Amino acid sequence: MPNDARLVLLDKDVVESLLLPDDVLEAVREAFVLHSHREGRVFPVVRESLATGGIFGIKSGDVPTQNLLGFKAAGFWPGNRGLGGEPHQATIVLIDPATGRPVCIVDGNAVTTMRTGAAGGLGLQQLARPDSSNVCVFGTGVQARVQLSFALRLMPTLEKVRYVTATSQPDPAFEALFSARCDTALARDRNASVAESDVVITATPGAAALFDLEAVQPGTHLNCVGADTKGKRELPDGLLQRVRLFVDDRTQASQIGEMQWAPDTPCMELGDLLTDHVQFKRGRDDITVFDMTGLALQDLTVARMLFDRACQANLGTALSWPW
Incomplete structure (x- = not known):
């Protein structure tokens, strides 16, 4: 088993520094095209109310020809306003489809906001x-x-x-x-x-x-x-x-x-x-x-773009993630 595996974390500041409107438009357009060609799959959505008053959801999918697999865990917690925080919360995880190992975790709040704006x-x-x-x-x-x-x-x-x-x-x-x-x-x-x-x-x-x-x-x-x-x-x-x-x-x-x-x-x-x-x-x-x-494909294409840019610019936090 490889012990040199790494997991990259992209926090809010890194995401926002890399998230440019034209790039997001291109990635979201790609997601729509992949979906139309049925090259990208979207799996059934999980969307459930919680006892805490929040709503929790998971959107996931893959693009087999591009080795792209992942999910976004997200939802709406209205009580966050009272804490001075954002009620919408999202985290995106990119996964190696060959092994099932996570390769990148992305703060998904700004991604969700901008990819939805681009889709609109x-x-x-x-x-x-x-x-x-x-x-x-x-x-x-x-x-x-x-x-x-x-x-x-x-x-x-x-x-x-x-x-x-x-x-x-x-x-x-x-x-x-x-x-x-x-x-x-x-x-x-x-x-x-x-x-x-x-x-x-x-x-x-x-x-x-x-x-x-x-x-x-x-x-x-x-x-x-x-x-x-x-x-x-x-x-x-x-x-x-x-x-x-x-x-x-x-x-x-x-x-x-x-x-x-x-x-x-x-x-x-x-x-x-x-x-x-x-x-x-x-x-x-x-x-x-x-x-x-x-x-889900919109989240994945945008997250992949951010992961690639972060690696090129040596941004984010790389953690040892051995098997």
């Missing part, structure tokens, strides 16, 4: 009207911010942002992040803001419908992030029956995404658009929804 940006590029200018964002937290950042990065036509908070009060920190790039202000009426928007981004804890069905106008695109567990939702009853629905993974979305509320809704996977396995020509009045539940 790719969804907008594929599905939103190219002349979209008005955005309505539900939420002002970490995920809402990264979704809007990628939206503005990839769709330069966007110029007006209206945001909705749970308290209906302004969020000066959120406005400060984006006011130099676009007209950013609190939405005084959530339904009116949805009706006036070309793009709607929902990035909330997903407790209930955020707006009325009648607010959604022809031509709108919606990126939906919050529904990632059984029982969670952000969209009103009846909307999915009116839209062209796109998902990251059909089975996963029907179990834990918005699609769980209408599991028989016809849908297409975003990766199939990127690989031209399916064709979609948006009609001017089409309403489109991208139901994002997050692919």
Whole structure:
């Protein structure tokens, strides 16, 4: 048995120093393409409530042709806010598929945030009207911010942002992040803001419908992030029956995404658009929804990129991990 095996740890500081938006976009696009070609597999998701009040999940998968195998253990612990910490927690583990030995452990918080933002940006590029200018964002937290950042990065036509908070009060920190790039202000009426928007981004804890069905106008695109567990939702009853629905993974979305509320809704996977396995020509009045539940392959391709960069730059902490 080899006694010189090493395990590399990439902590928060190392991850954030290496996590560049363009690199993440490339890795997330690769994950969608691998999934579309069925070269990458995603295994059944574990998502369970805990007695502590947290929600714990595992997303895992592999790419046999690339010797890529691993998982992300993650979830949501709302009590962390009272401790001054982030409620979303994630850890990614890359494993040698030939031996089962771990090769790298990655702090997954920033990875999860940015890969989800990148996925949302790719969804907008594929599905939103190219002349979209008005955005309505539900939420002002970490995920809402990264979704809007990628939206503005990839769709330069966007110029007006209206945001909705749970308290209906302004969020000066959120406005400060984006006011130099676009007209950013609190939405005084959530339904009116949805009706006036070309793009709607929902990035909330997903407790209930955020707006009325009648607010959604022809031509709108919606990126939906919050529904990632059984029982969670952000969209009103009846909307999915009116839209062209796109998902990251059909089975996963029907179990834990918005699609769980209408599991028989016809849908297409975003990766199939990127690989031209399916064709979609948006009609001017089409309403489109991208139901994002997050692919394990996205975590793995981004984590592998970070591992490779860290090794090249001699970053991270290497531990002896003998058999």
